[in-house]
Amino acid sequence: xxxxxxxxxxxxxxxxxxxxxxxxxxxxxxxxxxxxxxxxxxxxxxxxxxxxxxxxxxxxxxxxxxxxxxxxxxxxxxxxxxxxxxxxxxxxxxxxxxxxxxxxxxxxxxxxxxxxxxxxxxxxxxxx
Amino acid sequence: xxxxxxxxxxxxxxxxxxxxxxxxxxxxxxxxxxxxxxxxxxxxxxxxxxxxxxxxxxxxxxxxxxxxxxxxxxxxxxxxxxxxxxxxxxxxxxxxxxxxxxxxxxxxxxxxxxxxxxxxxxxxxxxxxxxxxxxxxxxxxxxxxxxxxxxxxxxxxxxxxxxxxxxxxxxxxxxxxxxxxxxxxxxxxxxxxxxxxxxxxxxxxxxxxxxxxxxxxxxxxxxxxxxxxxxxxxxxxxxxxxxxxxxxxxxxxxxxxxxxxxxxxxxxxxxxxxxxxxxxxxxxxxxxxxxxxxxxx
Amino acid sequence: xxxxxxxxxxxxxxxxxxxxxxxxxxxxxxxxxxxxxxxxxxxxxxxxxxxxxxxxxxxxxxxxxxxxxxxxxxxxxxxxxxxxxxxxxxxxxxxxxxxxxxxxxxxxxxxxxxxxxxxxxxxxxxxxxxxxxxxxxxxxxxxxxxxxxxxxxxxxxxxxxxxxxxxxxxxxxxxxxxxxxxxxxxxxxxxxxxxxxxxxxxxxxxxxxxxxxxxxxxx
Numbered sequence: 048x049x050x051x052x053x054x055x056x057x058x059x060x061x062x063x064x065x066x067x068x069x070x071x072x073x074x075x076x077x078x079x080x081x082x083x084x085x086x087x088x089x090x091x092x093x094x095x096x097x098x099x100x101x102x103x104x105x106x107x108x109x110x111x112x113x114x115x116x117x118x119x120x121x122x123x124x125x126x127x128x129x130x131x132x133x134x135x136x137x138x139x140x141x142x143x144x145x146x147x148x149x150x151x152x153x154x155x156x157x158x159x160x161x162x163x164x165x166x167x168x169x170x171x172x173x174x175x
Numbered sequence: 176x177x178x179x180x181x182x183x184x185x186x187x188x189x190x191x192x193x194x195x196x197x198x199x200x201x202x203x204x205x206x207x208x209x210x211x212x213x214x215x216x217x218x219x220x221x222x223x224x225x226x227x228x229x230x231x232x233x234x235x236x237x238x239x240x241x242x243x244x245x246x247x248x249x250x251x252x253x254x255x256x257x258x259x260x261x262x263x264x265x266x267x268x269x270x271x272x273x274x275x276x277x278x279x280x281x282x283x284x285x286x287x288x289x290x291x292x293x294x295x296x297x298x299x300x301x302x303x304x305x306x307x308x309x310x311x312x313x314x315x316x317x318x319x320x321x322x323x324x325x326x327x328x329x330x331x332x333x334x335x336x337x338x339x340x341x342x343x344x345x346x347x348x349x350x351x352x353x354x355x356x357x358x359x360x361x362x363x364x365x366x367x368x369x370x371x372x373x374x375x376x377x378x379x380x381x382x383x384x385x386x387x388x389x390x391x392x393x394x395x396x397x398x399x400x401x402x403x404x405x406x407x408x409x410x411x412x413x414x415x416x417x418x419x420x421x422x423x424x425x426x427x428x429x430x431x432x433x434x435x436x437x438x439x440x441x442x443x444x445x446x447x448x449x450x451x452x453x454x455x456x457x458x459x460x461x462x463x464x465x466x467x468x469x470x471x472x
Numbered sequence: 473x474x475x476x477x478x479x480x481x482x483x484x485x486x487x488x489x490x491x492x493x494x495x496x497x498x499x500x501x502x503x504x505x506x507x508x509x510x511x512x513x514x515x516x517x518x519x520x521x522x523x524x525x526x527x528x529x530x531x532x533x534x535x536x537x538x539x540x541x542x543x544x545x546x547x548x549x550x551x552x553x554x555x556x557x558x559x560x561x562x563x564x565x566x567x568x569x570x571x572x573x574x575x576x577x578x579x580x581x582x583x584x585x586x587x588x589x590x591x592x593x594x595x596x597x598x599x600x601x602x603x604x605x606x607x608x609x610x611x612x613x614x615x616x617x618x619x620x621x622x623x624x625x626x627x628x629x630x631x632x633x634x635x636x637x638x639x640x641x642x643x644x645x646x647x648x649x650x651x652x653x654x655x656x657x658x659x660x661x662x663x664x665x666x667x668x669x670x671x672x673x674x675x676x677x678x679x680x681x682x683x684x685x686x687x688x689x690x691x
Contacts, residue, residue: 092516099523281628283643297626339639354671407635
């Protein structure tokens with residue numbers, strides 16, 4: 048078990064936000080491992096399942112705000128896929144809480160940090 | 176009951192038939208009570224056949240009881256539970272035991288009943304069943320083999336005057352009439368216009384078939400609305416729902432009977448059709464009240 | 473094409489309970505299209521099985537393979553090496569695929585992961601509707617291309633029945649159309665209502681004597 052928090056970050060929003068957060072020295076957990084994707088819609092249910100198979104603690108998918116997706120509706124497709132992935136996890140007897148999707152703008156480094164910190168907090172909360 | 180139903184159909188009288196429901200079990204005491212109550216007040220009594228796909232004592236059994244008690248029985252036979260072999264065999268049995276009238280139905284869907292995982296048969300549909308009855312009447316079975324003793328049933332079918340859309344139903348009614356039908360018992364009808372339109376259509380195809388308007392008293396506004404939403408082919412008009420809504424608590428049944436009797440009187444006075452078929456399932460004991468209020472006793 | 477859907481996960485796990493080495497086999501044809509048993513679905517089910525076993529502290533190994541057409545004996549044989557390493561084959565093919573694998577790998581238990589449901593087509597993305605009953609006696613010419621054998625809840629030939637709901641919906645489900653109302657509209661639109669007005673004799677239900685067997689010659 049790696050305990051990682053895998054964050055699939057859309058390069059047009061979340062990845063940029065994470066980058067700014069890094070450059071501004073905003074602190075967030077080392078458990079967060081960022082995976083850059085061209086669009087949140089690139090993330091399939093199998094990627095979420097595989098991440099858990101590899102022992103991660105949580106999977107986050109971060110994409111553009113509603114209406115801002117450069118690929119028209121990749122973020123909406125991602126939302127549906129994450130819901131589907133959560134149902135698959137539930138079938139396998141795992142908690143649905145540990146997979147989630149979020150939307151943010153590229154110039155929102157604080158929001159990025161809050162998302163990943165909140166994710167870590169709820170993991171800590173669940174294990175206590 | 177001196178006359179057979181076929182004889183009655185050949186007269187000019189306003190025909191009255193009613194329906195009795197058998198028990199959900201082998202205890203026939205209740206239906207025998209209803210048979211004794213109604214047999215001399217109506218021209219014939221129908222008994223349902225696993226109605227709404229709910230298991231009940233069989234129609235053939237109930238018809239035998241009617242005969243034993245001196246009444247005239249109409250066997251209701253559906254295609255849902257029997258293949259062509261069973262249909263023919265059951266018809267031969269019924270005929271041999273003095274049951275001479277049959278209402279040919281396709282049958283309700285399995286899904287609405289209490290054995291939802293049963294295999295639906297529907298080897299035949301109602302039109303094909305009418306043809307089948309005539310085939311047995313000609314002394315042959317469906318495969319063309321000669322029978323040692325054929326039948327001579329008086330044949331009835333059902334129809335839905337208030338269906339929406341109405342045109343496909345009328346295509347079906349015409350097919351039934353072409354197959355040779357002695358009487359039609361309609362699904363419950365509440366609007367004279369629907370009934371008149373239906374009768375006009377039928378008369379264009381067949382001047383002889385007797386048409387009996389289906390009467391199901393609605394006993395509350397809630398029941399009427401429920402039927403409108405859930406029972407196929409039934410339309411209770413808003414006027415009637417409003418009238419039912421005004422009835423005092425505990426007087427719903429009486430109001431329903433009043434409305435039904437009024438409708439029957441209109442049908443009779445205006446000569447709209449040849450009679451009525453009264454279905455008051457669960458309240459068979461109240462049927463004489465309807466007959467009295469409609470001046471049919 | 474054949475439409476199937478994956479069995480409930482708990483049912484699959486129950487069937488797999490006695491085994492610890494599983495080969496999940498998908499099919500690249502119908503079940504890929506209807507998102508039930510293609511390569512992707514194999515990957516997902518295999519992953520779920522591993523995750524579920526881990527949650528239960530059980531040991532399981534789940535291998536994956538997908539065959540272009542699982543109902544072809546030669547294609548099925550191509551996974552022979554993989555099958556020799558496992559205790560059980562979990563087939564994500566339709567019933568024909570499951571049985572072909574069972575025949576080819578006679579000594580290995582083959583378990584169905586799908587419920588094969590009908591021959592159908594996509595009404596819209598992700599929504600499959602039953603179209604054909606494989607009755608062996610097709611009369612679609614007379615019904616305007618709408619099959620009453622499976623699209624009429626009672627399968628009647630002289631329809632509609634008296635159960636049609638308001639607006640032309642089926643007795644058993646307000647969300648389903650009465651097939652005979654559809655037939656009426658289609659034939660009426662083509663000026664061929666006479667096809668519906670004809671009387672149709674009882675169906676030959678033995679047109680295909682099951683188990684069916686057909687021999688044909690390649691052109």
